[in-house]
Amino acid sequence: MKFTKFFIQTQKDAPSDAVLPSHQYLLKGGFVSQEGAGLYNYLPLGKMVLDNIRNIVKEELDNAGAIEVQLSFVTPHSLWEESGRSETMDKEMLRFKDRKDNSFVLSPTNEEAMVNLVRQRVKSYKDLPVNLYQINTKFRDEARPRFGILRGREFLMKDGYSFHTSTEDMIREFNLMEYTYKKIFTRLGLEFRVVQADSGAIGGSGSKEFHVIANSGEDTLVICNSCDYGANIETIFEDESEVDALNELSYEELQNKKIEQKCSCGCKLSFKKGIEVGHIFQLGDRYSAPLKAEFLNKDQRKENMQMATFGIGVSRLIAAVIEQNHDDKGCIWTKTTTPFMCEVIVSNAKKEDELNAGLKVYEELKENNISTLIDDRVKERFGFKMKDFELLGFPYAIIIGKKLQENIVEVVCRRSGEKTDVAIDEVVAFIKDKLV
């Protein structure tokens, strides 16, 4: 893609309410723009990251045998009365009336609609198990939308729901999804922990959260430095006031806090902050009982389906990647989430030889299926282009500059900052080597 044909406008300043790095950089880099309180538009670069994440989530879920659907975002309020959540869910669930004065809801989650779908279609134990998911818009009317797309009101969620003939089979799928989620977050290039959690408003017993480790996280975790153990502090400290006190501490204060207990692996535990990006629940018959989602068992008797539910915050993950991967200059995308793997920076695009050399490298990278942006802007100076590259955070830059006369270009690794002079004829092979 050519910068001059694309739609990127970087900005010098972020709004004053943007305190988190992801909020600042995603706005300054033009990945997203704000439309209203807790409402965001995904601009071309942000849409590309969103699609990258979405595709990895879809691929791994499909591999695990889950099946994609897409439910109506607007749902009849009657469904929420049937499950009892019309009363238990507060104002976060946005209700409205249509022109005929019927009541509807902007889906904050979709247990009811999915149970409704399955109870109409699945009649026998032979049709089970089934795991249906969607990657679709959700709306929660948060009292205090903040932190940009990390806690917006409209967001993109992967919500999956599985239905089973027995608790054992539900637990089997729950474990399969834990395994699948680990694969997803690993492929996204994230450092994360799976932690035992409370089940909260969704209900049911047995639930695990997936947290991306980041200083700015809202949740306080205890993690092992050697193995992959992690826990929510609520599940470790029984004393509520102790939990509250820990939650009050900043990331820096937590760093200095010692934990007496050791991990079961024998190693040291420490406090970290985490951003919740996934949550899986064993629901049992929490929804299938009130909504009468039944099946005929082998003895031709009716039983309630056993159910589990699995969520991933797809749009939130964009922010989580940046919270974990940034420096004081801007974003540092992981290789699977980045909009472009490489940016060719033509130092002075007025010089025909520099522009042509840049275009040649750009075409060769594209032929090698390396997604590339070329900064072919004529008016902007090199320093400005470099600042944009650092803010936008693609993994590699190839700088076509003064050394072109010696057939040399400079490769910059955004993460390490390392700079390497490479012969222009070898630069595509050099980048390819980095990506193996």
Added chain:
Amino acid sequence: MKFTKFFIQTQKDAPSDAVLPSHQYLLKGGFVSQEGAGLYNYLPLGKMVLDNIRNIVKEELDNAGAIEVQLSFVTPHSLWEESGRSETMDKEMLRFKDRKDNSFVLSPTNEEAMVNLVRQRVKSYKDLPVNLYQINTKFRDEARPRFGILRGREFLMKDGYSFHTSTEDMIREFNLMEYTYKKIFTRLGLEFRVVQADSGAIGGSGSKEFHVIANSGEDTLVICNSCDYGANIETIFEDESEVDALNELSYEELQNKKIEQKCSCGCKLSFKKGIEVGHIFQLGDRYSAPLKAEFLNKDQRKENMQMATFGIGVSRLIAAVIEQNHDDKGCIWTKTTTPFMCEVIVSNAKKEDELNAGLKVYEELKENNISTLIDDRVKERFGFKMKDFELLGFPYAIIIGKKLQENIVEVVCRRSGEKTDVAIDEVVAFIKDKLV
């Protein structure tokens, strides 16, 4: 995909309000399910068709230089006051208040939001032209939602918006989009016409509609039988009562109606019914003037941007494909829209040799990148499986049945009904030949 691992439940009957073939077959085949008035869920098969259409739309738009974004579905009401459409759009535009009593709108279209985005970011003639699009949920609170997903309330639309320094450049893009739309509808395998149209509520001058020719269409068209000429009757007959009278006629009555005029190519014209699936508008400054979307021209003077807008009814296209392609047994998908290219029907899956032969053919088709479903259901009889195949409408079936003893299978072409005996070792090559 194996039938027994997938989520397909065909139904014998459609609801009584389903009068159109697409409405009946999409429900009976389990492509979609109804969630409420004008609200539909896309079940696995429907979601696959939706993705096929979406991918073709995206590919051709990207090739033409348009750039994808994704705007917030919920938009602040203030934007619609600024453009004046808060007053001119009727109850189709659904308004609601959030918990803080602020007013919002479920986007029925997104001119305002897109102009808002562009006016904040584009300052100079150097940043123009730009063509931004999204494929995103829309909501129109239709007084009488009907015909299933053909006229629902929540639907998926491709809406694109281009911005220009001059009317000439806007017309250039308008023509490019007409060309691109023709490519899209051709790739989807549809018979369609581009017709001159009135501009309606969107405003502006110069607009063209894209109609899929189908007996059940709501619009009455005049088309040439030889060239690609087509027109809306409103643009041909000046007398309003004549237009009204024509619109009253059924498809059969229209067939017998003669037209005196000849096409400019010299050939006969006739009446047809059409389903509107695309609409492109030259808007000029209809939105850029009230919303102050200005740019600095070469003389450093401010001018209003010239604007065009381009829509495709993405979810509606699913129904339009079926309205044009079906028979009295069910759907007949085109090769680019079908969820599966081929279905392997194991006549009696209790017989191990039939099932194994079927699985072998199935694996070989998959290795050849031919998307395939295998009907491996044990309990269902052959006649039932065949009826499902006809209802679901995949292009080809390979029947593994009695002739397997002679190493023969039967290939059925869904569209022509043609049946061919083929040696089992040659059947994959036979199917591949059909797809060239």
